[in-house]
Amino acid sequence: MVAQQETVLSDEQAKWLQEAGTSVKRNAFYMKRALDDDNLREALRYSAAMLGELRTSLLTPQRYFELYMQAFNELQHLEGFFRDETKKGRSYADLYELVQHAGNVLPRLYLLCMVGACFIRGGEGAARDILKDLVEMCKGVQHPTRGLFLRSYLCQVSKGLLPDTGSEFESEEGGRIQDAVDFLLLNFTEMNKLWVRMQHQGAQRDRDRREKERQQLADLVGKNLTYLSQLEGLNFELYQGQVHPRVLEQVVGCRDDLAQQYLMQCVVQVFPDDFHLGTLSPLLAALPQLQPGVKIHVILSSLLDRLARYASVQSTVVEAFDEAGVFQKLLEAAKSVVTQQSGMQSADVTAMYIALVQFTSAVYPDRLDYINQALTACHTALAERSAQEGEGVGAEKQLVQLLSIPLDSYDVVTVLALDKYPSVMALLSPPTRKEMAVKIVDAILKTGTLVDTVQRVGMLFDFIAPLATDVEGVEAPEDDEDFEEEQNLMARLMHQLKAPTLDGQFEVLKAARDRITQGGPNRLKHTIPAIAFAALAVVRGLSAEGQQGQSKTEPVLQFIHSLTAQLAEAGGAAEMALQLFLAAAQAASDEAHLDVIAYEFFEQAFIIYEEAIPDSSSERTALASIVGALQRIRVFSPDSRASLVHKATGYSAKLLRKADQCRAVLACSHLLWQEEEAQADPPSANGDTPAPAPEPSATDDASPDDSSPAGRTSEAVQLQAPVRDAEGVMSCLKRALKIAHAAQQQTAVARRANDTEPVSLFVEILNHYIFYFEAGLPTITASVLQNLLDLVQNDMAGDSCQKDSALVAFYKNTLGHIELQRARGGPAAERYKQIKVPA
């Protein structure tokens, strides 16, 4: 409907324009012919007729402009003729009189303007008087569009003829800069009045279209200001004393949204930076008085952009800003706009503060307090508005933008000092608040910023509260995956909490723990492992500094203990808790040399294994980890170690499947045979002297008077010599064989004749015999190995085994290993020579 209407309108417009244009052309033709005939009177008649077409009220400003330009071009001919006329001796004063005879006011005024300009240019008349005359006479046209174009014409033709300082038209009679300013200001004022009046023309329903048309005319009005700013003689005093107050008076006084919006920005754009600095107070004072529909933040932000650019070019400007108290003025202005413009949208309020914070971070990079003040003011304004309206703040996009400025300008640790930041964040809706928190964490991770003090950790957690705790009003995350991603982000963040000293680091981790534990069990699960590992690194650091032992490492290990216990209690994280206990046990042994604590960690791991490991696959992994970790431990006295080994071996035998049992028991055999350390004494040359199970090396300096583990507090002890219990290994291996036999019988009972698993267990056991044979265990003699080898060879001969290519390869590889070892030379090779390898 509307579109259709507009097409009709536009068709009509084109028709009217064409008609008027034709008339302009025709009259121009006759005008030029009259000029050729040197018939001035006729020429004036036709030119008046031509200009008469501009009296139309039918055309839109856009079309009217086209017609105006057409007439404007034709007028050039007349102007040229006038110049020639004066050379022939006719004075401009005569011409000035002559054109007054034009019948209609509009053509007459156009002609007067043109002649008037020639008059000044020719030096015949005083610029001051003629300009004053013209600008006053133009009041005769009060129709907005016609008047605006007429005055625009006046402005256009008189450009360069003003009695500006240093201009050839400046003189005692011709006038001074003051007259040039007066002329432009008066023209500006009159044009603005016409422009504003336009909105009251015509029907109310056409208002939108009319405003659009008015918008198109804005530059005609603004041209006066541009010319003003281009005056050579316009110094600061003149600007401050006259131009600025008179322009603002007009702008504020016209009470028109469109005009105020355009002209305020025009003022900001056209006049120089230092003028703005000097007139900042009155300029800012005008802002709150503007119409409610004016986008004040847009004006303010162009002003602040200019000031910031000004400051970036000249270093002395910032000092000048300080002297002028620029920041305080801006802040007060923003506050006062908020107070007086009660209808201002929250989004616009925020946009205004965005401009202010951007300005501050650009001009005063080290004045964080300014940013804080701006945030405070913004928070106050928005909180009040939302309280009054009884609904949320809205303005999410702008608030996010506002909060992002400090993150982009400073590193996050600096931003943490903005104590008002979290309150502004709190104005966001919960989902957006969380997004903002994610953004903060991302910024830390991306830049690798370290959060290095307890205080900062506290502030950080305030900032990212929506990630660390449940937020009121938000349901628990619906999507587990999203929640997990969020919490993984938090876990990664924990590694950025890093103090320069180990003591400080421990404090930082404790502070993080305090905050993390407020987040409930679901969050704990993700973040506790990260804190625990960071704490393990502290233990390692202390050990590297030679600070093993109770006073330093014990509190850290206790901290890890309580964290891991919390994790175990949280539920659903049993495997992780078990692994953490094992890692901590190894640290307690390797780094801190605290046997009692290491034992406690193992005990906790065993309890979890017994009570909380959910399925057999997890059981296998958990048991492998327990055995692997315990195998390495060197801190335990033989008694403590024996109980743990006993327990672990017991678990192995309790696994459901015989094959799993057998493999686990084989792994447990290694608990009784630790490797020599690289720097320790090499094993005896022929390898058949058994290393005796070592006595507990209770040393004088470490554990002076107590040999019972139960009664001891955690004193650092010396590491024990490696365990070398050849008998124990042998009994483990025998146990494995027994299980493999049982498995074999089981398959027979179940008539699974093709099940080769028992045989592959035998091959695996054989390989363990080989392992220990090479390690030189006195219990694994050549004949023991030979017996097993023969047994396996016998089993392997079976049909089903021969069909199992993986098993055949395993066995073949095993024999191949023996061959290679035998060929290699050295002590093991010698002993291998006693072995008869089946062909």
Added chain:
Amino acid sequence: MVLVLCIGDLHIPHRQTDLPSKFKSLLVPGKIHHILSTGNLCTSEVYDYLKTVCSDLHVARGDFDEPNKYPDEEVLQVGAFRIGLCHGHQVVPWGNTSALALLQRRLNVDILVTGHTHQYWAEKFENRFIINPGSATGAYSTMTTKPVPSFVLMDVDGDKATVYYYELHGEELKVDKSEFSKSA
């Protein structure tokens, strides 16, 4: 020529924030044909990331991976090589060459890729090859006191494998190379 990336024990987010950016910029998508991961990716985000580097991704379960997500062992054929993959926490004593060789005989593989110790290591053992690419993030380890980030890129050309080993010391990237060919 087939490029095989061996990478594992990242332990994100439990022990480290991220893969070093230097490594990330080396691991551009579209260059690598297979990834053999020694596990401990810990989260699906890390798995997804590796998938973007190369979609043919094989992962062995690490002691910090979710149960039942990845197999304990895997064997695959690349060029002339049978390659076995196992995280290594199941092989006691941890990191022990003889124990790993035992696993290698059982899996019947020419090359065994294993992790867990967070220490790069490559050894030729009885005409077979064992590689540990270390921890790609240089994560804390109970076994290695000062782990550095490392991974291995294997260039397999028929029966010849060139092993490039990348290690990050602070900001300095060190690259080392060794060769292994399959004897008949």
